[in-house]
Amino acid sequence: LPSRPVDREKAEADLAQNIKKATSPEETAPKQKHVRSCIVYTWDYHMSASIWAGLKVQPILSDEVQIFKALITVHKIIRQGHPVVLKDAQRETSWIETCARSTVGDGMKGYGRLIRGYVDFILSKLSFHKQHQEFNGTFEYEEYITLKGIDDPNEGYETIGELMNLQDQIDQFQKLIFNNFRGSSNNECRIAALVPLVEESYGIYKFITSMLRAMHRTMDALAPLRTRYNSQHYALLKFYYECSNLRYLTSLISVPKLPQDPPDLTISDSPTPG
Amino acid sequence: MAARGAIRSVKNYAKGYSDVQVKVREATSNDPWGPSGSLMNEIAQMTYNQHDFVEIMEMLDKRMNDKGKNWRHVFKALTVLDYCLHTGSENVVIYAKENAYIVKTLKEFQHIDEDGKDVGANVRQKAKDITALLLDETRLKEERSKRTAMRDRMANGRYT
Numbered sequence: 525l526p527s528r529p530v531d532r533e534k535a536e537a538d539l540a541q542n543i544k545k546a547t548s549p550e551e552t553a554p555k556q557k558h559v560r561s562c563i564v565y566t567w568d569y570h571m572s573a574s575i576w577a578g579l580k581v582q583p584i585l586s587d588e589v590q591i592f593k594a595l596i597t598v599h600k601i602i603r604q605g606h607p608v609v610l611k612d613a614q615r616e617t618s619w620i621e622t623c624a625r626s627t628v629g630d631g632m633k634g635y636g637r638l639i640r641g642y643v644d645f646i647l648s649k650l651s652f653h654k655q656h657q658e659f660n661g662t663f664e665y666e667e668y669i670t671l672k673g674i675d676d677p678n679e680g681y682e683t684i685g686e687l688m689n690l691q692d693q694i695d696q697f698q699k700l701i702f703n704n705f706r707g708s709s710n711n712e713c714r715i716a717a718l719v720p721l722v723e724e725s726y727g728i729y730k731f732i733t734s735m736l737r738a739m740h741r742t743m744d745a746l747a748p749l750r751t752r753y754n755s756q757h758y759a760l761l762k763f764y765y766e767c768s769n770l771r772y773l774t775s776l777i778s779v780p781k782l783p784q785d786p787p788d789l790t791i792s793d794s795p796t797p798g
Numbered sequence: 799m800a801a802r803g804a805i806r807s808v809k810n811y812a813k814g815y816s817d818v819q820v821k822v823r824e825a826t827s828n829d830p831w832g833p834s835g836s837l838m839n840e841i842a843q844m845t846y847n848q849h850d851f852v853e854i855m856e857m858l859d860k861r862m863n864d865k866g867k868n869w870r871h872v873f874k875a876l877t878v879l880d881y882c883l884h885t886g887s888e889n890v891v892i893y894a895k896e897n898a899y900i901v902k903t904l905k906e907f908q909h910i911d912e913d914g915k916d917v918g919a920n921v922r923q924k925a926k927d928i929t930a931l932l933l934d935e936t937r938l939k940e941e942r943s944k945r946t947a948m949r950d951r952m953a954n955g956r957y958t
Contacts, residue, residue: 528859528897557866560903564863567899604903719906775916776908 526568536574539565543578547594551633551709553716554593556776559600566605572612575601580619585626588635589713595623595642599720602649603661610653610661620646634704641700642717645693649724652690656683663687663727665734680739681749687728688752694725695759702766715773722767726780729760736789750789757786802829818850822857826874833874838881845886854882855893862900866909869917876901876924883931883938885945895932902929 538561546558566572579598584590598620602613613620624643627636653659698721705711736753739746761782768779806827810820821841825833844850861875879901882890894901904925909918931938 526897527893528900529856556906556908560906563903564899567897604899606899775910777906778922 528568530568532569535565535568539574540578543575543597544582546597547579547582547584547590549587549590551589551713553712553719553776554597554600559597562597562601563604566601566609570606570608572601572605572609575609576612576616576619585622588627588631588633588639591623591626591639592635592642592713592717595620595639595646596717596720599642599646599717602646603720603724605661607660610650613650614654617647617650634706638701638704638714638717641697645697648690648693652686656686662723663731665731680735681746684732684735684749687732688749688756691725691728691732691756691760694721694728695756695763697721698725698763710772712772715770718767718770718773719777722764722773722777722779725760725763729756729780729782732756733787733789740790753789754786757782802827816853818844818853819857822854822861822878825878826858826861826871828868828870830870833878838878839885841878842882842884842886842890845882845890848889851887851889855890859897859900862904866907866918869907869909869911869921872904872907873921873924876904876921876928880924880928880931883928884941885949891938891942894928898929898932901925901932905929 542558542561546554546562562575566575579594582590582594584594598613602609620643624640627639630636631639653661698718701714701717701721705714732753736746736749761784764779764782767773773779806823809815810823815823821837821844825837825841841854845854858875858879861871862879864871864875879890879894883894902925905922907918907921907925909916909921911917931941
């Protein structure tokens with residue numbers, strides 16, 4: 525039990541309500557207070573079974589907006605919840621896949637392709653975490669991983685490559701979201717999905733930057749990674765620029781500001797961005 | 799404002815809050831001004847008493863998890879927590895680290911007030927600052943010892 529004052533029975537009842545409200549049929553963002561309650565629940569009890577069960581009892585799959593909101597909610601809980609959520613999510617991939625099969629074509633409101641894109645991304649993220657259990661959901665830079673990279677440069681090299689694949693996938697998905705904005709609506713529900721993507725991409729960016737800097741001191745064969753790093757830097761710069769023009773989004777999070785040009789990775793003592 | 803204070807004291811009485819909890823409620827109230835330094839200092843000193851410590855943390859936890867409309871509760875609870883992390887007992891540090899996710903998840907706190915003003919930004923920034931402090935063991939130790947040294951100097955009347 526956590527050291528903070530909690531009430532288990534009330535927590536379970538509240539959780540069911542929070543899941544229901546986060547995945548309601550209204551075409552809006554899932555309210556952060558409901559998502560936050562789910563995240564706090566996973567840390568209080570080191571569990572996420574009730575969350576998956578709660579998602580499944582909701583009539584989500586018959587409504588494209590509800591599916592999309594459920595995916596945003598799942599993504600946020602996987603990212604910020606207790607590490608046990610990442611493990612539990614590995615067992616829920618078939619439910620996540622069902623989400624992708626539940627809409628045909630574009631869907632009435634145009635969420636069809638977004639849903640399939642989101643499912644692809646979440647499954648890739650889960651498979652990355654399955655192979656690299658030393659990472660937490662938000663890719664927070666932890667020094668020991670850098671050290672691990674130095675001890676075994678090959679392993680570090682491959683890990684960065686895989687992280688970059690994930691970063692490319694975020695880039696594709698964010699472009700899909702921007703391309704599917706609808707002039708007639710305020711797009712709040714679509715923009716809501718950009719929030720965890722901005723945070724995820726920045727976490728990965730900071731991680732790769734730190735890792736490449738650490739490796740530069742130990743090995744010299746990093747030219748391909750450096751080239752790829754630079755092109756991802758410019759892609760992110762563009763992504764964040766476009767996000768910074770979305771007033772609704774900038775009222776929710778501060779979009780990271782990257783320097784115009786990629787940082788010099790050979791300067792080992794310069795600080796990690798952000 | 800006077801009416802608000804009156805309602806608060808009725809609630810304090812009706813809900814049977816202890817003196818310690820009444821102080822924390824006062825410091826984290828919905829009044830549009832920040833908690834006074836002397837009140838925060840009083841609360842921080844009380845964290846050295848185990849019984850008071852538990853009551854203080856309970857009340858801060860309640861305030862930090864309040865809803866958007868009461869964003870001032872959340873913001874001021876973070877302010878008091880920040881103060882106690884600097885000058886309160888070591889137990890505050892241990893408790894805050896154990897429950898870091900409470901503060902961390904407030905980094906995305908959202909609330910727009912009736913005038914369309916984004917008041918959630920205050921909470922988000924405070925939550926970021928405290929999360930960074932909790933992750934930086936060295937800085938936290940430094941800041942705590944700096945505060946202790948300063949208080950000792952003040953108490954001894956020696957200014958360097």
